[in-house]
Amino acid sequence: MPLRILFVAAEYAPLAKTGGLADVTSALSRFLHHNGQDVRVFLPYYRTIAEQPLTIAVVPGLEALELMLGAHRYTYRILTAQAPGSDLPLYFVDCPALYDRQGIYTNDADEHRRFLLLTRAAFESALRMDFAPDLLHCHDWHTAFGPLLHQTRYADHAHFRAMRSVLTIHNIGYQGVFSSADVTDLGLNVGTAGGVERLDPADLAQGRINALKHGVLYADLITTVSPTYAQEITTPQYGEGLDGILRARRDRLVGILNGADYAEWSPDRDPHLPVHFSKEALAGKRILRQRLATRLGLRLESSTLLIGLVSRLVSQKGFDLLPPVLPDFLNQRDLALVALGTGEPHYESFLRELTAAHPHRVYFHRGYHEELAHWIEAASDAFLMPSRYEPCGLNQIYSLRYGTIPIVRHTGGLADSVTHYCESNRDGTGVVFRDYDAPALRWALDTTLSLHEQPTHWDRMMQNAMTQDFSWDQQGALYLTEYRKLLTTT
Secondary structure, three states, X not given: OOOEEXXXXXXXXXXXXXXXXXXXXXXXXXXXXXOOOEEEEEEEOOHHHHOOOXXXXXXXXXXXXXXXXXXXXXXXEEEEEEOXXXXXXXXXXXXXHHHOXXXXXXXXXXXXXXXXXXXXXXXXXXXXXXXXXXXXXXXXXXXXXXXXXXXXXOOOOHHHOOOEEEEEEOOOOOOOEEEHHHHHHHOOXXXXXXXXXXXXXXXXXXXXXXXXXXXXXXXXXXXXXOHHHHHHOOOOOOOOOOHHHHHHOHHHEEEOOOOEOOOOOOOOOOOOOOOOOEOOEOHHHHHHHHHHHHHHOOOXXXXXXXXXXXXXXXXXXXXXXXXXXXXXXXXXXXXXXXXXXXXXXXXXXXXXXXXXXXXXXXXXXXXXXXXXXXXXXXXXXXXXXXXXXXXXXXXXXXXXXXXXXEEEEOOHHHHHHOOEOEOOOOXXXXXXXXXOOHHHHHHHHHHHHHHHOOHHHHHHHHHHHHOOOOEHHHHHHHHHHHHHHHHHHO
16 A cells, blocks of 8 residues: 655755755656655745746645744745656645745854744645645755644554654754744644643753754654764764764664665666767766867876765865865876865865866866766766765766766764775775875875776776666665564654
């Protein structure tokens, strides 16, 4: 019998995306739908979505709704459209007062209400649609109050009585903290065991409310996006202050590695590439490498190691390791770099300075460019991800598929998806270093260059990498297993 899933998220690729959250919510919901589950995906109707060429309809009976968040009254309606490339119906909460803004996220004082409305509207819409979910699946801090609302405000509704809640932590570094002065915005009852008394007293004593913490406290199941990250976030080093409650709820915590959408990210069918290739026929990769060099003004010898980098330029991603290491390698070794991303100004300046110093061996594109990201994955020899922490990461998984050797630090999803190549056994799929410091990165680049100079080992490593399968058929099945286990054991 199909599972009925109320699926609530702030991002959804390609409609509203700032990072991997959007890729995962899109791919997982489509997998569940195509697997026969009844999935109702609720998203904000951001201005950026309104500007896209979707065929939008108003859901009958959900045209003019009102909701109070504390003293704030909001009028909204529910729109629907099919997910791009799928017949999965999406439901959009259309509230211009909250979502008709320049970007997906803001620093505005009502930021918490933007996502409280999304979460509440999903519950209210399910009632009006006569949809009784088996599962509520919330993602990151934006919808993390869903499990608490389920156990308080909506506890007595027959539609939700048997429902179980799932919270997926995509990045514990973002927790959705707002002032306790706004506690009434949650819409909880006062003076009963089902109301504000369920809020964490330590939070309130500090004059704040932490959305993600409350999701962790009240979700029936907590998932995160790789097995290693699930272990890491129970430690002070990676838990961002939530490690204690995660240790206390360890029996409810599961790590499931994200999958890759191989319809978009596979060298034999990538819609952004003019030439395709496979592990049996690699000529197309060499052609793309030369075309990319020509397009970007790079001068590469066949022996040059071309390293790709597509990332947010922030310290989490390991960019503080690059200035002590990369200039020496570019000055002394046969190395080139293509980088794409935006982030902290000093990292952007560093990449611009590298480009100025090595105009024919370094190219930096500030911002995000979908087509160029695919070209970099396909045409590069190796891909650099020296992250300080990485909940899952998708680029290393994409890189494996394209035979682009990942250079990664042993953390989170990087540790779960890339194994260090062993010359004696000729197994492994990349170059993995453990210590988070410049000498370790220097060792990793030396090792990569050494392997690149040995075609027998490099070719074998490419073949090993391209054989890996991290499709959603594999990873999505793990979610279904956890869903069913939750429904039969809780």
